[in-house]
Amino acid sequence: MFVEFVARGEKPKSMYDTVIAGAGPVGLLLACELAMRERSVLVLEKSVEADSPLKRMPFGLRGLNAPSVESLDTRGLLDEFEVTKRVKNPHAGMPQGAKRPIGHFAGIPIEQGLVDSSQWKYRLESSAPPIMLTEMAEVEQILARRAEELGVEILRGVDMTGYAWGNDHVLVECGERHFRGRWLVGCDGARSVVRKQGGFAFEGTEPEFTGYSLSVELHGAEALKPGRVMTTRGMYLQSQPGYMVLQDFDGGAFHASGRPITREHVQEVLRRISESEVTVTAVLAATTWTDRARQATSYRKGNVLLAGDAAHIHAPLGGQGLNLGLGDAMNLGWKLAAVIAGEAEESLLDSYEAERIPVGISVLDWSRAQVAMMKPTPEARAQHAIMRDMMETRDGATYVAGRVWGVTTRYEVGDAHPLVGMSAPNFAFDDGATMATLLRDGRGVLLDFAGDDAVRATAEEFALPYARRVAKDSLGLGAVLVRPDGIVAWVAESDVPLRRVLERWFARKVAA
Numbered sequence: 075m076f077v078e079f080v081a082r083g084e085k086p087k088s089m090y091d092t093v094i095a096g097a098g099p100v101g102l103l104l105a106c107e108l109a110m111r112e113r114s115v116l117v118l119e120k121s122v123e124a125d126s127p128l129k130r131m132p133f134g135l136r137g138l139n140a141p142s143v144e145s146l147d148t149r150g151l152l153d154e155f156e157v158t159k160r161v162k163n164p165h166a167g168m169p170q171g172a173k174r175p176i177g178h179f180a181g182i183p184i185e186q187g188l189v190d191s192s193q194w195k196y197r198l199e200s201s202a203p204p205i206m207l208t209e210m211a212e213v214e215q216i217l218a219r220r221a222e223e224l225g226v227e228i229l230r231g232v233d234m235t236g237y238a239w240g241n242d243h244v245l246v247e248c249g250e251r252h253f254r255g256r257w258l259v260g261c262d263g264a265r266s267v268v269r270k271q272g273g274f275a276f277e278g279t280e281p282e283f284t285g286y287s288l289s290v291e292l293h294g295a296e297a298l299k300p301g302r303v304m305t306t307r308g309m310y311l312q313s314q315p316g317y318m319v320l321q322d323f324d325g326g327a328f329h330a331s332g333r334p335i336t337r338e339h340v341q342e343v344l345r346r347i348s349e350s351e352v353t354v355t356a357v358l359a360a361t362t363w364t365d366r367a368r369q370a371t372s373y374r375k376g377n378v379l380l381a382g383d384a385a386h387i388h389a390p391l392g393g394q395g396l397n398l399g400l401g402d403a404m405n406l407g408w409k410l411a412a413v414i415a416g417e418a419e420e421s422l423l424d425s426y427e428a429e430r431i432p433v434g435i436s437v438l439d440w441s442r443a444q445v446a447m448m449k450p451t452p453e454a455r456a457q458h459a460i461m462r463d464m465m466e467t468r469d470g471a472t473y474v475a476g477r478v479w480g481v482t483t484r485y486e487v488g489d490a491h492p493l494v495g496m497s498a499p500n501f502a503f504d505d506g507a508t509m510a511t512l513l514r515d516g517r518g519v520l521l522d523f524a525g526d527d528a529v530r531a532t533a534e535e536f537a538l539p540y541a542r543r544v545a546k547d548s549l550g551l552g553a554v555l556v557r558p559d560g561i562v563a564w565v566a567e568s569d570v571p572l573r574r575v576l577e578r579w580f581a582r583k584v585a586a
């Protein structure tokens with residue numbers, strides 16, 4: 075649905091390579107990825123203030139998984155994260171040692187001592203941690219600082235209200251103000267204006283419950299059990315004194331009603347779910363959410379793209395949404411930068427959808443499977459009991475941890491070698507460098523362990539960064555091509571020739 079571009083109102087002063095709607099974590103990471111490749115980026119953010127209590131602990135607590143932690147590591151940002159250094163376990167009263175829960179599926183804890191990481195053949199000792207706790211405010215602050223250092227313009231208090239597509243650019247409207255970009259990326263969250271105005275289909279399933287994140291004062295709190303407690307009415311979790319999460323299986327009705335979250339209402343829901351006489355004496359802060367699960371059926375229409383919650387929404391069970399969105403930004407960033415620079419054909423962007431939509435489907439289904447097992451019905455309880463038995467086995471716990479931590483995520487890129495399409499192992503080299511440090515400049519690398527002249531010549535021919543290194547453990551590989559987003563594109567042991575991979579990378583036929 076392209077419309078002929080008609081300039082309206084005030085004439086924009088300049089043209090940006092990319093305008094990004096939304097300075098959430100996804101918009102900011104994407105801005106960094108584009109700006110580090112010298113693309114001009116404008117980020118429009120409707121909130122005036124960058125910080126808010128909801129972005130701070132406990133409401134703003136977020137778990138980053140392996141792909142997110144690795145991405146931050148490859149960009150040299152990991153050391154700036156402080157919350158992880160002081161908060162090791164956010165849930166008070168949880169078991170420690172081998173029984174320490176390091177995530178959950180449908181409220182069933184994953185016990186640390188059962189996870190057999192030796193099953194993840196490509197994770198090396200030098201790998202970044204597979205999980206890290208942070209706050210929304212911290213992620214956004216670090217990414218905003220980096221973005222501004224890289225020359226990104228972030229305009230706060232600017233609400234994007236609409237846009238008009240032209241053949242070679244997009245006119246973005248923010249009330250009376252207008253901005254132009256060759257590309258527009260909607261990182262404007264679950265209620266995305268970019269998605270709605272662009273007519274992107276957003277398909278999926280309706281909610282089963284209203285979720286509550288609450289800061290409350292309680293009388294008689296000792297009646298509540300520690301941990302995530304499933305009852306015949308729903309689920310409650312008191313993770314720290316006074317901080318509660320509830321799931322009330324009302325079909326999402328309360329969240330949709332827009333009614334205020336009063337003390338009386340919270341007490342009624344908590345008493346009903348916990349089957350106790352606990353009294354709520356004050357509600358200090360409260361927010362609701364649901365398990366509505368929807369995904370855009372395409373992430374691109376011409377020069378308009380979607381990423382993050384704008385492209386997919388689901389329940390925050392097991393904390394996946396931010397990770398999914400950061401993965402979108404990493405995947406899209408280098409591709410869009412290469413297209414803007416004329417280094418690759420526009421069709422390279424087809425691989426953004428081809429790679430990220432299946433990851434989104436898998437995360438939405440992971441969320442739906444949990445909701446199905448958490449419902450207060452006899453059938454769900456029966457499935458839940460079986461799942462609990464399986465998660466008490468080594469293989470069961472390892473499988474679930476692999477999915478939650480994202481260490482088994484792999485793009486299907488048409489190569490049978492199991493490493494191709496996965497995050498590159500964080501090889502440690504004899505000179506003290508690591509794979510993460512080789513990826514700092516966001517250009518990818520052709521890493522040669524064997525000193526193969528043909529590999530070196532191909533790198534020179536395509537102006538690919540080349541590194542001849544000795545790794546402490548090269549996992550028996552001769553050479554590895556790693557994309558700018560840290561994904562392995564080819565290994566010397568691949569069944570696909572290097573040139574065919576480069577054809578995909580540059581999205582054009584390369585000389586034989």
Ligand SMILES: Cc1cc2nc3c(=O)[nH]c(=O)nc-3n(C[C@H](O)[C@H](O)[C@H](O)COP(=O)(O)OP(=O)(O)OC[C@H]3O[C@@H](n4cnc5c(N)ncnc54)[C@H](O)[C@@H]3O)c2cc1C
Pocket residue numbers: 095096097098099100101118119120121135136137138232233234235261262263264266267287363381382383384390392393394395396397398399
């Ligand atoms: C209770 C809860 C717990 C969660 N826990 C986790 C977790 O542990 N791990 C995890 O991975 N995920 C978690 N999530 C999900 C995660 O917070 C989101 O998936 C993530 O914030 C999405 O980032 P985003 O940048 O796409 O969108 P957002 O964070 O929603 O940012 C969108 C930005 O766009 C701005 N915006 C919106 N409309 C406009 C407009 N018209 N013009 C300009 N700007 C606009 C907004 O103000 C906002 O700043 C949780 C979510 C909830 C609700």
